[in-house]
Amino acid sequence: MKSDLKNEEKLLKELVSNYNVKGRIQRERRIWINTDKEKLISICKFVKEKGFDHLSAISVTDWLKEGEYEITYHLWSYKRKILLTIKIRVSRKNPSAPSVSAIWDRNAQIHEREMHEMFGVEFKGNDDLAPLFLENWQNSPPFRKDFDWREYVKKECYNKDNEREIVYHE
Amino acid sequence: MNNQVMLESTGKNEYELFFGPAHPGSGNFSVKLEVDGEIVTSARANPGYLHRGFEKLMEYRLPIQNAVLSDRICILEPLNWNLIHAEAVDELMGIDVPERAKYIRVIMAELSRIQSHIIWFGVFSIGTGFDTGFKMAFGYRDYILDLFEMITGGRVYPTGYICPGGVRRDLPKDASEKILKVLDKIDEMVKLEEIENPVLQARARGIGVLKLEDAMRLGATGPLLRASGMKVDVRKEEPYEVYDRLDFEVPVRKEGDAYARYMIGIEEIKQSMKIIKQALREIPQGEYINPQFKKPKLNVKMPKGEVYVRNEGGRGEAAIYMVSDGNTKPYRVKIRGPSFLHMISVLEFLLKGVQIADVPAIYWSMNICPADLDR
Amino acid sequence: MKKESPKKKKMKKIIKAIWIFNWFNSCGFCELVPVVGSRWDMERFGMIVVGSPRHADVLFIAGYQTLKSIKVAQRIYEQMPEPKVVLALGSCTITGGMYWDSYNTIKRLDDYLPVTMYIPGCPPRPEAVFEACSKIFQHVKEME
Numbered sequence: 001m002k003s004d005l006k007n008e009e010k011l012l013k014e015l016v017s018n019y020n021v022k023g024r025i026q027r028e029r030r031i032w033i034n035t036d037k038e039k040l041i042s043i044c045k046f047v048k049e050k051g052f053d054h055l056s057a058i059s060v061t062d063w064l065k066e067g068e069y070e071i072t073y074h075l076w077s078y079k080r081k082i083l084l085t086i087k088i089r090v091s092r093k094n095p096s097a098p099s100v101s102a103i104w105d106r107n108a109q110i111h112e113r114e115m116h117e118m119f120g121v122e123f124k125g126n127d128d129l130a131p132l133f134l135e136n137w138q139n140s141p142p143f144r145k146d147f148d149w150r151e152y153v154k155k156e157c158y159n160k161d162n163e164r165e166i167v168y169h170e
Numbered sequence: 171m172n173n174q175v176m177l178e179s180t181g182k183n184e185y186e187l188f189f190g191p192a193h194p195g196s197g198n199f200s201v202k203l204e205v206d207g208e209i210v211t212s213a214r215a216n217p218g219y220l221h222r223g224f225e226k227l228m229e230y231r232l233p234i235q236n237a238v239l240s241d242r243i244c245i246l247e248p249l250n251w252n253l254i255h256a257e258a259v260d261e262l263m264g265i266d267v268p269e270r271a272k273y274i275r276v277i278m279a280e281l282s283r284i285q286s287h288i289i290w291f292g293v294f295s296i297g298t299g300f301d302t303g304f305k306m307a308f309g310y311r312d313y314i315l316d317l318f319e320m321i322t323g324g325r326v327y328p329t330g331y332i333c334p335g336g337v338r339r340d341l342p343k344d345a346s347e348k349i350l351k352v353l354d355k356i357d358e359m360v361k362l363e364e365i366e367n368p369v370l371q372a373r374a375r376g377i378g379v380l381k382l383e384d385a386m387r388l389g390a391t392g393p394l395l396r397a398s399g400m401k402v403d404v405r406k407e408e409p410y411e412v413y414d415r416l417d418f419e420v421p422v423r424k425e426g427d428a429y430a431r432y433m434i435g436i437e438e439i440k441q442s443m444k445i446i447k448q449a450l451r452e453i454p455q456g457e458y459i460n461p462q463f464k465k466p467k468l469n470v471k472m473p474k475g476e477v478y479v480r481n482e483g484g485r486g487e488a489a490i491y492m493v494s495d496g497n498t499k500p501y502r503v504k505i506r507g508p509s510f511l512h513m514i515s516v517l518e519f520l521l522k523g524v525q526i527a528d529v530p531a532i533y534w535s536m537n538i539c540p541a542d543l544d545r
Numbered sequence: 546m547k548k549e550s551p552k553k554k555k556m557k558k559i560i561k562a563i564w565i566f567n568w569f570n571s572c573g574f575c576e577l578v579p580v581v582g583s584r585w586d587m588e589r590f591g592m593i594v595v596g597s598p599r600h601a602d603v604l605f606i607a608g609y610q611t612l613k614s615i616k617v618a619q620r621i622y623e624q625m626p627e628p629k630v631v632l633a634l635g636s637c638t639i640t641g642g643m644y645w646d647s648y649n650t651i652k653r654l655d656d657y658l659p660v661t662m663y664i665p666g667c668p669p670r671p672e673a674v675f676e677a678c679s680k681i682f683q684h685v686k687e688m689e
Contacts, residue, residue, distance in 0.1 A: 029408055030478070053386060056480070059491055059504040074478055074491065078400075081407050083478060106515040107389030133218035133544060134649070135613055142648055143226050150230070150646050157641075157652045191617055198570055198614070219614040220570060222647045230646065239643065245571045292578075308582035315579075326575045326668055541571050 007080060011050070019043055032085045037097060040088055044073070044103050051077040052084060055104040058111040060119045064145040067092050069121065073100070090121070099125035118143040184211060189529060191219055199513065199540040201533075205526065213521040215514045221544040228503045233259045234466045236500075238330035243505060244542040245326070246289055247484045249282035252332040254481045257410060258490045259334040261477045263470075265463070270456040271336035272411045277349070277449050278321070278332065280442045284356060285314045286484040287435050290537045291363060294432060297530035298373040303363070310359045313352045321345060336459030346450050353443050360439055374429040378520050378532035381426060388519060389511035392486025394536065397434050398426040404482040415452075418445050428535035435537070471498055483508055485537050507542035514543075563592045563678060566601035566625070568618055572635050572668040573607025585671040592678060598624045603681070606658070609637035609644060610651040622658055630681060634664045634674070642667065 008025050015021055015033060021043070023033035035043060052075040061070045073086045090097055101109040102125065112123040117131050120141040131137070140147050190200040200216045224243060228236050240255040241248035253275055260267060288311045295303025315325045321341060322328035331338050380390070382398045395402055403420045405413045421437035423430040472494040480489045486508030493502040513536075520532055569577060580587050581594060595601050598621045606618060622631070633654050636642040641652035654660055661684070664677050 032476075054391075055389065056487070056489055057491065057504060057506040059502075061493055061502045072491070074489075076480075078402060078407075083480075085478065104389075105387045106519075107387070107511060110389075110511060110514050133221040135218070142223060149223075149226065149648050152648055153646050153652075191614065197574075219611060219617075221611055221613075221649050222609070222644050223649060227644065227647060242571070242643070245575050305583050308579055309584055312579060312582075312584045325670070326572070 008082060011080075011082065011084075015043070015047075018046065029082050030085075031082060032087065034087050037088050037090060040086070041098055041100070041103075043086060044100050047075060047084060048103055051079045053104075054078065055100075055107050055111070056083070058108065058115060060115050060121060060143075062092070062119065062143070062145045064092075069095050069119065071097055071115075071121070094122075095120065096122040096124060099123040101126050117141070120144070187526075197538075197540050199538075199543070201517070201521070201529075203521070203526075203529070208525050208527075210521050210524055210526065210529065213518050215518060217513065217540070217543050219544070220541050224545040225503050225505060229500060232468065232499060233334055233472070234330075234468075236503075237333040241327045241330060242541075243545060244483075244507065244509075244539045246539050246541075247282050247286040248327055249278045249332060250286075250481065250483045250488065252328065252330065253279050253411075254479055254483075254488055254490055256332045256334050257481070258477055258479045258492045259472075261479060262475060262492055262494055263334070263472055265335055265460055267336055267460060268457040269412075269454050271458050271460075273449050273453040274337050274341060274458065275332055276411050276413070276416070277446055277453075278328075278337075280446050280449075281314060281317065281349075283484045284439055284442050285311055287439050287537075288314075288356075288359075290435055290484075290534075291432075294531075294534045294537075295370075297534035298370055300367060300369050303370075306359065306362065310356060313355055317349060317352055320348070333459075333463075335463030336457070338459070340458045349446065349450065353446065356439070356443065360436060363436055370432075371429065373528075373531055374427070374432060374535065376427050376429075377524070377528050378428045378535060379426050380516065380520065384519065385426075385516075388515040390486070390516050391511075392482070392508055393431055393434050393438070394486070394512065394516065396421065397423050397430040399424045404480050404487055408480065410479075410481065412449075416445050416448050428531055431535050431537070469498060471496060472500065485509055485539060485542070486512065505545055507539075507545065509538040509540070509542040512536050513538050513540075563590075563603050563681065564595050564601050565592055565603045565605055566595055566598045566621065567605040567607065568621060569605075570608030570610065570614065572609075572637070573605070576668045576671065577605070577607055577634075577674065580671045580674055585675075587675070590675065590678065599626065601625055602629060604629065604631050605634060606631065606638060606654065607634040609635070609642065610654065610657075611649050612651070615651055615657055619657060630661045631658055632662050632664065632677060633660045634666075634669060636665050636667050639663050639665060 005025060005028060008031055012023050012025060012031055016023065019039055021033045021035045023031060025031055054076045056074040056076050059072050063070060068089045069092055071088050071090065075084045099112055101112065109126055109128060112126050113129055113132055115121050116123060116129045117133065118141055184204050184206045187203045187205045188200060189203055191198050198219045202214045202216055203210050204212045228239065231239065236255060240251050243251045288307050292304045292307030318328060319325050322331040380394060380398055382400055385395055385398050399422065401420055401422045406420060418441045421434050423434060474494060474496045476493045478489065478491045480487060488508055489506040491504040492500055495501045521529065524532065567577060579585055604622060604625060610618060633639055637644060638654050641650065644650045651657065662677055662680065664673055666673060
């Protein structure tokens, strides 16, 4: 019994006509849109009034070759049963983005705190960006693509002179 | 003398109390409380004792290796996380899963949910001082662990049983009768738990009340929303596997206190047993894995794309976001655990203004798993 | 008959019933709590779990350790009175195990605490825990 994607198309048309975003419908219940950093807050306020009151996750993808971070916001609406994903791109040097914690409250604030610790993104407007999981960590933010874990672990923990650990150095 | 003068002039009598990781009632998670006499004035969560960095460990391994790693994301319900990882890879690569495999996946996930709720009762009973409940719960849980060992090979970690494409091995011939016998034993346990115990009632009624608007604002999902009056369940909103063909109900309560959450847990065990019995009757014959994936291939490239998969875990809404750029290994995996928001925002909100003696009861009534939070 | 050293005399008197303080991380919680429970009952061997490190003889370190949690384990070890024994449970604690390439886990517990006995497995069965505890008694008998 295939559903007819009418709800998804209607919502996408409204967003494109009001904000000129680029979007696509992946399958039923999944809409993905790309937009700019400047329009983010106004789009978020618009969709919150349309019923998207649950922020499921905020995530950052590190595209090393293009020199950009892609920040994704995944929103779910209990009434319409649709998942909307908003994607923005920021530069990799001194990355910063506006914070959505004024719209989705503590939920957004804690996700942003984790992304700040793991990728180094500054969220302007979020007043609590203290470290969450790590204590006294002085190296680069751990989840960036240029911080290779296997090299770091070989240098710090495994000993070349111990014959049982030679295999880790090959 | 000087101290006395200082206290009188400021009027505050607060000191810091660490409800820490080595406390027998706290699990591997610590909360820093500021206490004034017997009343807690503020709380701050301090996670990170179990952080391994799963999301990046998965970028160094193939999907078939990640299937074994995914049991360990939350160690109290390993098969549910196995299932969600396999669904994400199936959707990304466009794999068709045969019907029999879907029914087997549902049976194993529901057994894992029952086992996780039994642990919930055990530790909630310690938190409220009802020690018999603890011994009973862990005694009955061992029947289910024996079933897991018979079907998958491991008592606690099922060695990546639910893998992309289906399941690794077929059910043994006498599995159906053994599962039904174990469900009869669990039925006995549920009848004992439903007796209204006065110790539990006095310690759990009216404590840790969470209203619906606060729950939505703080990002609570799963049993916390159901205990506050909202009827939501991912298995009914967007059914995955064969849940749209099975008949079950979603329990709801209105009070929002610790006792309501406990009673919802008991109801969910009963509904899970109903699902397993239906699935065992309706399961068809056929393949247990997509024939192309019977022997694991090491050089299959994943097509470019991204997916976001949601599931109903024992603790709330669990989700995985997976991105691939055309190689054999995933490019980015983001894991959303249900306990992440419960332990930081909901706990800090609920612990304001309660007595120290009630802190373990509220903490354990939310059914939190520290491994899910730290990943 | 050989003369017994004073340490052995002391240990023989004290280690008749073992009091354990457990420091569980993930695997430990799933496999050691059933050991306390009614099926694999460990109280029949004289072992009980105590709530404070000052009453304990044996420190059970179960499950992988991270940089944050090893500091807590060292502080607990320092608070225990002599004589004391440390048991390491699980392959992730002993050699790094499945998380060998993670930046935040400990690869070798020997560098941080003096370990007496290693119990490998992922996770080890409850019967392995009982065998380890019976070997502690053997260790004391054969000590000089």
